[in-house]
Amino acid sequence: MKPALPPPADGWPAIAELVPHAAPMCLLDTVLAIGPDWIRTGLAIRKDGPFCNDGRVGAWVGIEYMAQSAAALAGWEARQQGAAVRPGFLVGARRYLIHQPWFHCGEVLRIEAVRESGTGDGGLALLHGRIEAADGRLLAESTLSVFQPDRPETGLTS
Template identity: 30%
Template sequence: MKPIEHYIPHQPPMRLVEQVVMVSAEQAITESTVADDNIFYDADLKGLPAWVGLEYLAQTAAVWLGAECERRGNPIKPAFLLSTREYTAEQPVWPSGERLRVQVRPEWFDLPLVSFVGEVLNYQGEPLVKAVFSAYQPEDFEQYLSASEPDRATYNKQE
């Protein structure tokens, strides 16, 4: 199995998923452990708030998208989380030391758009989060980013 760094550009502290368990045309599974040094760890809650699950799901979806690029004979391209249509948290806080298994599968895809169904489970297999979300993978990432930047001359005149 290829390391997580092969699929996603995130670097610590923003890389939340630690290990690729499996990736196929049907799904991607990653694992991670909740740690006190996680950028989203809340000391008052003594854990991670459940809303962080969306980033775990998005990073796991990026693994699937990267593998899909390779299956098509293309280089891996970044993607953007586009929307979340459903997000259900079964447990509001995930305690330090909790081992997480993150699973996503494409529900529908017509690149550059993909809709995923995903869940975060604890190591006992109990669901912590379930979600339906979409990602956008632009054909030309750099062109997409430059097109979304404000015109500096216009922006500076407004100040």
């Protein structure tokens, strides 16, 4: 049985429209909410999902969940400005704190990415990421450094 996610708020685009990854590497299921400089996404851990072994996903994958949430925020902002969604790169993660070593099949996760600074000239930004269980328990958190070049094919900015 597929775990249930809360429905997204009306008007939010599908996650695939914001994150420039094709299946199966688009790991998020839905946009739950978006505000200025932040996004909340959701996903349900499934037995047939990428990285799932023996009914669980290692908490190390949470860094990618947070990075894809940051990408979804950048994609939303690009769409709001009438621009194309562009690829970006996870440069690093500082202080990745996990409060459980695994995400288990059937668990529903809420992932939040909040911009702390950046995305001005140079394309570099810092975001704080959090992963919570459906009941609000904090499962993991980190500060992510991300880079979004103007020309992803070369990795250069203007």
